[in-house]
Amino acid sequence: MSRTPASLIATLTAVACAVPALAQAPAPGWTAELSTLSHGVRGTVVVVDDTTIRIDDFFFDGRGLDVRVYLGEDEGSFASGIAVGPQLLGMPFAGGSLTIDLPDGVTIDGWHAVSIWCVDVPVSFGQGTFMAPPCRADMDGDGELTIFDFLAFQNEFDAGDLAADFDGDGELTIFDFLAFQNEFDAGC
Numbered sequence: 001m002s003r004t005p006a007s008l009i010a011t012l013t014a015v016a017c018a019v020p021a022l023a024q025a026p027a028p029g030w031t032a033e034l035s036t037l038s039h040g041v042r043g044t045v046v047v048v049d050d051t052t053i054r055i056d057d058f059f060f061d062g063r064g065l066d067v068r069v070y071l072g073e074d075e076g077s078f079a080s081g082i083a084v085g086p087q088l089l090g091m092p093f094a095g096g097s098l099t100i101d102l103p104d105g106v107t108i109d110g111w112h113a114v115s116i117w118c119v120d121v122p123v124s125f126g127q128g129t130f131m132a133p134p135c136r137a138d139m140d141g142d143g144e145l146t147i148f149d150f151l152a153f154q155n156e157f158d159a160g161d162l163a164a165d166f167d168g169d170g171e172l173t174i175f176d177f178l179a180f181q182n183e184f185d186a187g188c
């Protein structure tokens, strides 16, 4: 196993002082897990970009009254939310995906929750809150990016633990240090 050049460690250490701010609004890559409240709804809603979401592994029996995907400021305010995507009545899903372009002028900004919403009743068939993806660079899991994450990464690397295999090629090489540094720089 190769040891890490001291000069690279020095570089990484310098970078560690610049901790990016945590994102506050739903951003690309954030996901919401739909709870199952009615009509067999479940799935994972992914923020593709500012104006596009996608429901993966989507299950819904296609029944109800006027069924739409709704965005809400939180899971308690879909009644004052907005409808996006097609009419889902008569559109059963059994594990497929549904990509939704948000209406003109609407971005995901400020819409923290998503529901499969029966407009007429009104009632939620399943809902979830958008969450940031797990932050791999936060090696010690304290929710912040600090020098201790670099040290934790180095410890895993030196121990031969594949938790440090950041480029996923099954080996521990200098490229894992570079991949770690990139994710650290990108922030969480």
Ligand SMILES: [Ca+2]
Pocket: 137, 138, 139, 140, 141, 142, 143, 144, 145, 146, 148, 149
């Ligand atoms: Ca940390």
Ligand SMILES: [Ca+2]
Pocket: 164, 165, 166, 167, 168, 169, 170, 171, 172, 173, 175, 176
């Ligand atoms: Ca690797």
